[in-house]
Amino acid sequence: MDYIQELKEFIQSQESPARYRHTLQTAEVCAELADRFGVSAIDATVAGLWHDIARSWSDHRLLAYTRTHGLGALTYEIQNPKLLHSVVGAHQFSSSQLRYDRDPDQIEQVRLAIRWHTTGHHTMGTMGYVLFIADYIEPGRTHLSDADRRKILQLETLEAMMSEVLQMQSRYFSAQGVDVALGPGRGLYQLLS
Ligand SMILES: [Fe+2]
Numbered sequence: 001m002d003y004i005q006e007l008k009e010f011i012q013s014q015e016s017p018a019r020y021r022h023t024l025q026t027a028e029v030c031a032e033l034a035d036r037f038g039v040s041a042i043d044a045t046v047a048g049l050w051h052d053i054a055r056s057w058s059d060h061r062l063l064a065y066t067r068t069h070g071l072g073a074l075t076y077e078i079q080n081p082k083l084l085h086s087v088v089g090a091h092q093f094s095s096s097q098l099r100y101d102r103d104p105d106q107i108e109q110v111r112l113a114i115r116w117h118t119t120g121h122h123t124m125g126t127m128g129y130v131l132f133i134a135d136y137i138e139p140g141r142t143h144l145s146d147a148d149r150r151k152i153l154q155l156e157t158l159e160a161m162m163s164e165v166l167q168m169q170s171r172y173f174s175a176q177g178v179d180v181a182l183g184p185g186r187g188l189y190q191l192l193s
């Protein structure tokens with residue numbers, strides 16, 4: 001059995017049906033964006049499949065795993081433990097017994113994409129952009145209108161798409177009363193502005 005098939009079966013065994021649907025659709029959009037922008041579609045699929053492996057964990061379990069494995073996390077993530085599912089997911093990917101047989105640079109790109117898919121970060125790289133955007137626009141996302149989805153997809157570069165997603169997120173967080181200056185994506189405003 002190849003890695004992708006084995007991985008799908010493993011992820012499906014770990015996630016609820018609804019979460020797994022989101023995971024598969026994110027992985028599919030990852031592959032489409034990767035093809036379009038000249039990034040490895042296989043690596044993008046792998047990042048998409050792993051990204052929410054710990055999304056349904058309790059805050060307690062996420063904090064305990066992060067502490068036990070000595071994983072680095074931002075203060076903001078510790079204060080909002082659900083965000084730690086990216087830290088834990090990245091670690092699960094790199095320490096899994098399912099061996100992803102790629103060169104170390106490619107594995108690191110996938111790891112960084114998973115690591116920063118929640119908050120964004122200046123080290124997330126092109127693969128990180130692909131996952132971040134795919135996670136936001138996959139067809140199961142109901143927070144996004146078809147017009148907004150089209151608006152993002154019509155943009156010509158991943159950087160422009162990232163910027164648009166961040167602006168949409170920022171408007172959403174503002175409407176929810178979240179302090180955007182302290183919230184997710186704050187590092188990217190500097191990067192992309
Ligand atoms: Fe996530």
Ligand SMILES: [Fe+2]
Pocket residue numbers: 022026051052135
């Ligand atoms: Fe997700």
